[in-house]
Amino acid sequence: MYENKEPYNCNPPGTHLEQVAHPGGSDRTIEKAIIMEHRFAFFFWMKWRNLLSDNELLKQSAPTLVTIDWHRDLAPVPDDQKKALEQLNQSNLSDVANYVWAQFDQTNDGHILCASWLNLIGDVILLQNTTSYQESTVKDRNGNDHGIFEFRDFNRFQEFMVDRNDQNIFFDIDLDYFIHGKGKRQYSDDFHRYSDEEIKQVIDISKPVFQQILPNINGITIALEPGYCGGIVNSCQIMDQFHSQLFTENNEWKHL
Template sequence: MKKRKRVKTKMIEFRNPYHIEPPGALREILSHPANETEVIELAVFQEHRYAFFYWNKWVRKNEGNNPPCLISLDWHQDLCYPCETERKWLDNLDLESDAEVSLFSWAKLNGLNDGHILSAAYLNLIGDIYVHCRQELGQNTWKDEELIDTYGNSHAIKKFKTYEALQDALLNSSETSVFFDIDLDFFSVKNGLSDGSFEFTYLQEEEIRKMLNKDNPLINWIFKRIKGFTIATEPEHCGGLLRSNKFLDLISEIYFSPELFAPKCNWKWKPKY
């Protein structure tokens, strides 16, 4: 039998491999919301897996400290473990190369956007994981889990059905730094794309404002420790592009002045640049 000829894939040559970001992503540099000595970055993108790129980018600046814990608000759990093949890919990934990590986030992380969190934990890009979600996968899936990363570190994986349970866990924890992550589909209650009904219901705006208010004990706690802020818009899981944009606009209105990505944007309670 004739052997197939192997075709060697040529790596994409980037115009500037040191300043590559995932497709369609936007990044804002902001003063720290709670102190005067730091700046942080906020990144917005459609595909939730692109958060992997930013967590890696930000943890590289962490100067050898333990990685921040992850606090994620998401309708879905997004907690699929990397399989053996994916672990091999992750072990061979050059984390110093923005070009390679950006391409990996786009082309090799799971396109269902449910593998980025534990892939990041596997490489110790994030610490312990706290997810407040609505997705019901069975009673046993709400139990705490543990992931041992490629370096032998342990990562706790904690899931919460209620905002109050998340708040109680974090306010009583010893966490000192945080990556804050919001998937805008979190603000849907009945998610028709996930259950096949294609019907959606949503949290009321007043409830969202109360939840995200900077004086809310949990948000105040997060903002004192935040090292990076990621927002996934995922419009198809929000019930449409306009609905997704409405939630993004609401976050922008709650936190920023002028609006997010406008010139001189900063936190409402901080001086403008």
């Protein structure tokens, strides 16, 4: 009933969007999207992938998704949703935002394979706290294979990334990665957030993995997910330390 006044130039409600310099040092900028719920990352991957294609900046079939998350977020796409995704008008950003809000799994674990289905992202490289290393493949709507590589060990994740040659990357972070315990306070007696020093051990621009990732980033999505971080205070404290590892107080890349 209530149509967006600017359906082709809008963002999901509650999104904070910032322009930052391209981390590769070029003159163009990229976007950093800060979202409350992780599923809205799909919206930005779709928008950025299409912009890269339109501007002839896509150097591979689809950007590699490098994601850091406590959970796997790899729920399969139901057949009826596959059909709905194919019919989605990707230029109508209001419709896309509403679809993600109302029709995606409310547990925020279906957005990655929805994006793979539409070839908005290519391979998925996931650092998570759920399982040991595993590898799988999914097909998109055109029958193309998308590799999914899941790591729990940071060093193995780093070695894998350094050996690749990804030229377009979407960097995605769910702040609940930095939580000790099950991932929600009521699930665990030892639930508490990573210390600032523990966050620094993971997010460190001097590490080889970030030297590989940063120059090739085409967009960053950061999910606050306070419900899985033990509340908004924990989430904001994690965000403050995470962000300061990559950016200066003036929102400039530290490595530049």
